[in-house]
Amino acid sequence: MQADFSQDKSEAAPAGDDPKIVAFLCTWCSYAGADLAGTGRNQYPPNIRVIRVPCSGRINPLYIIKALIEGADGVMVSGCHPGDCHYLVGNYHARRRFTVLKKLLAAAGFEQNRVHFTWVSASEGSRFADVVKDITKKVLDLGPSPFKSDFVNTHFIDLQLQSNDYCKNETEQYTSFDRRSSQVNFSLLQAQIVQHCREQLEAGIVNTVIGYKHCEDTGNGIPCFIDSSICSDELIWNNRCISNLAGYLLEQNGKTAIVAKPCDARAVVCFINENQLKRDDVYIIGITCFGMINSFNEPLPGCLDCKVNIPPVYDFLIDVSLIGSYEPVIGTSQSSNYSSKRFISEINKCILCFSCRQSCYGCYCNTCFIDRTEPDWQTGSPDFGKKMLYHLGRSNHLSGRCVECGACENACASGVDIRYLIRSVSDFIENTYDYRAGMSFEADPAMLSFKIDDSETGFLGFSDPEYPDIAGGYANE
Numbered sequence: 001m002q003a004d005f006s007q008d009k010s011e012a013a014p015a016g017d018d019p020k021i022v023a024f025l026c027t028w029c030s031y032a033g034a035d036l037a038g039t040g041r042n043q044y045p046p047n048i049r050v051i052r053v054p055c056s057g058r059i060n061p062l063y064i065i066k067a068l069i070e071g072a073d074g075v076m077v078s079g080c081h082p083g084d085c086h087y088l089v090g091n092y093h094a095r096r097r098f099t100v101l102k103k104l105l106a107a108a109g110f111e112q113n114r115v116h117f118t119w120v121s122a123s124e125g126s127r128f129a130d131v132v133k134d135i136t137k138k139v140l141d142l143g144p145s146p147f148k149s150d151f152v153n154t155h156f157i158d159l160q161l162q163s164n165d166y167c168k169n170e171t172e173q174y175t176s177f178d179r180r181s182s183q184v185n186f187s188l189l190q191a192q193i194v195q196h197c198r199e200q201l202e203a204g205i206v207n208t209v210i211g212y213k214h215c216e217d218t219g220n221g222i223p224c225f226i227d228s229s230i231c232s233d234e235l236i237w238n239n240r241c242i243s244n245l246a247g248y249l250l251e252q253n254g255k256t257a258i259v260a261k262p263c264d265a266r267a268v269v270c271f272i273n274e275n276q277l278k279r280d281d282v283y284i285i286g287i288t289c290f291g292m293i294n295s296f297n298e299p300l301p302g303c304l305d306c307k308v309n310i311p312p313v314y315d316f317l318i319d320v321s322l323i324g325s326y327e328p329v330i331g332t333s334q335s336s337n338y339s340s341k342r343f344i345s346e347i348n349k350c351i352l353c354f355s356c357r358q359s360c361y362g363c364y365c366n367t368c369f370i371d372r373t374e375p376d377w378q379t380g381s382p383d384f385g386k387k388m389l390y391h392l393g394r395s396n397h398l399s400g401r402c403v404e405c406g407a408c409e410n411a412c413a414s415g416v417d418i419r420y421l422i423r424s425v426s427d428f429i430e431n432t433y434d435y436r437a438g439m440s441f442e443a444d445p446a447m448l449s450f451k452i453d454d455s456e457t458g459f460l461g462f463s464d465p466e467y468p469d470i471a472g473g474y475a476n477e
């Protein structure tokens with residue numbers, strides 16, 4: 001995975017002989033190691049700008065993204081060696097965060113050698129100097145970063161042309177979507193939903209049912225809130241019940257039932273695992289899903305690559321035998337193209353309307369990071385830098401949390417597909433940490449947990465089969 005701006009770099013700026021490298025150093029070990037390098041007269045290039053932090057676990061990946069966009073050619077992060085963190089486990093959490101961030105940046109087309117993670121202790125002054133020399137050389141070899149917002153804004157037209165090339169030549173191909181959902185007898189499923197919800201409301205087991213009712217204007221199922229058994233007939237079910245309903249649970253009081261497709265049920269699991277909901281306050285009426293379609297009879301984006309047809313958790317499952325002998329449809333997509341052209345192509349379409357954020361179950365913060373003024377994450381006008389920051393920051397927030405409902409892409413009027421980044425990270429997390437968001441109440445969320453022996457693939461000195469150029473000379477020192 002290489003960035004595609006080599007040509008532009010040579011045209012855009014002279015080869016950088018003075019790269020700027022932002023170094024986040026934990027105060028207890030790496031900062032002290034840098035100090036020791038100084039007192040021990042171990043020389044290293046003056047290209048790093050040190051930011052002292054209390055612990056590597058305190059470094060928000062957004063700091064790294066922001067540094068790259070705001071003008072750094074490279075970023076170095078260093079903390080205490082695993083097991084030596086002064087806050088016991090800060091660097092174990094950081095290790096996962098950085099590993100996943102590195103994967104995300106690679107999927108967006110960032111060169112792997114721009115961002116480096118490593119461990120340096122307070123007694124390793126000469127190692128600190130060696131690490132800085134090595135990182136500086138690698139960043140120098142890459143030249144000025146093409147991801148600085150200044151560069152991207154200056155070369156806006158070139159990048160637009162490049163991204164148009166991408167659109168013409170490299171549009172992702174999906175395998176055909178099996179539209180068996182159009183053959184499913186939805187009225188049988190709907191009748192069972194209505195009957196079960198009526199029973200739950202009459203018995204006082206739940207106060208409210210969140211489900212779908214018919215919208216005359218669009219023909220879609222739209223969210224409805226039923227709090228009386230006599231109104232349960234309003235509930236419908238078909239392959240136009242598109243919205244992810246899980247977010248509405250956060251606004252309910254008392255026990256609430258939810259009619260949940262697999263992606264809705266997975267979102268409920270995430271809410272519970274993230275302590276946003278209590279398990280006892282939710283009653284999940286699971287329903288097998290065969291994929292949703294829009295008003296043009298086209299499959300929804302999230303359904304094209306969905307691999308989960310039956311809700312992984314439920315309190316009651318609408319009987320699959322009612323729909324006959326249909327086999328679940330397993331969606332697949334061709335392997336994605338991860339390049340900066342593709343990334344630029346997608347964010348080029350974005351108008352920063354934030355409808356993806358509004359429709360996403362996982363974006364439930366009261367104030368989104370991009371709207372915060374303390375610290376001020378955004379970079380002023382809606383330029384490429386701000387778009388990169390928003391999409392990379394949001395993708396980072398959804399790492400290990402995306403339930404792949406596709407609501408973001410479905411809500412986007414400009415057709416921006418940033419899900420491919422998150423999908424790549426989700427696959428990586430599943431392969432590396434054996435975790436897929438929302439599949440089980442028992443599994444610890446990947447980004448909120450760690451294992452002592454987590455892989456350090458991608459860290460300086462530890463070779464990565466996928467990115468062999470990362471291997472340095474520091475392993476096992």
Ligand code: FES
Nearest residue numbers: 026055079085086
């Ligand atoms: Fe150094 Fe936590 S105190 S990494």
